[in-house]
Amino acid sequence: MSGGTAASESGSGQGACSQNTNRTCEECLKNVSCLWCHTSKACLDYPVSRILPPSSLCKLSSARWGVCWVNFEALIITLSVVGGAVLLAVAVCCACCCCRRKRSRKPDKSEERAAREREERRIRQEERRAEMKSRHDEIRKKYGLFKEENPYARFENN
Template identity: 45%
Template sequence: SSLLAMSPSVLFAWIVPGLLLAAEAQTAAPYPCALRSNTSCDECLKNVTCLWCEPTSQCVDYPAGNILPPSSLCPLNDARWGVCWVNFQILIITMAVLAGVLIVSILVCCFCCCKCERIGLALFSAVYHFVCFSPNRRTEMQLRHDEIRQKYGLAKKNPYARMDDQ
């Protein structure tokens, strides 16, 4: 139960190296798994094809046709494979969380890259139009303002004079 209270990253940091070390240490031993029943979990799991069931102390061949061992063989929270201190239930939950985090991270990265590329293009386009067409736009705006001022009699002879000093 203390393993279930740990965060997924802590579990991952403990489980993966343990599985790698166990897989490295394991060899395909010539003995059948059933001969290691009623011994110990460590003895059983020396053979990579064996599955240890904790409450019954049975060492059985891992059902290669199934991804997970059926509950009739051994309940998931009591089944051990690879290392003795990790049960299948914790392993499944941890791997599911890590897979979910990985998928969400990839989607966020893809979204950010695509969005940033579009933002970059839009920013480049805005800067280009501002730099290239700014003098023309400023002149056009000034002419329009002057026409409006003349239309309403607000045109000044001296552009630096105050409006009420005309």
């Protein structure tokens, strides 16, 4: 009976971790519920009730979980940076989509007003140009400088 109990303990998460103490990190982390402490070379049960293992159990810089080549501190920093970058990218994409949708709807009142003012200025400028041309033509006629396009054109059109 005692042999069956040891086999069942190694298969479950409770006793299996402490059996790998003073062995290698790879052997300890084969069980996903285990945490390897590099400084004490201890294989410990991961404290499931807490997200981060307490420093009394093992310092974050020495703790390994999942893979042996990354300590828990570097894993947390890396995941934080990647998570922040993903959130930032999603926020930028949402902002771009909202701006594009707002721009494509219809021009707002200030844009309509600016377009109306541009059109009014263009019309006033054309009127001024026509007025200046007529004044210049009158002055040219007065001093005999008015050039008719073709003196015979009057006869051809009739």
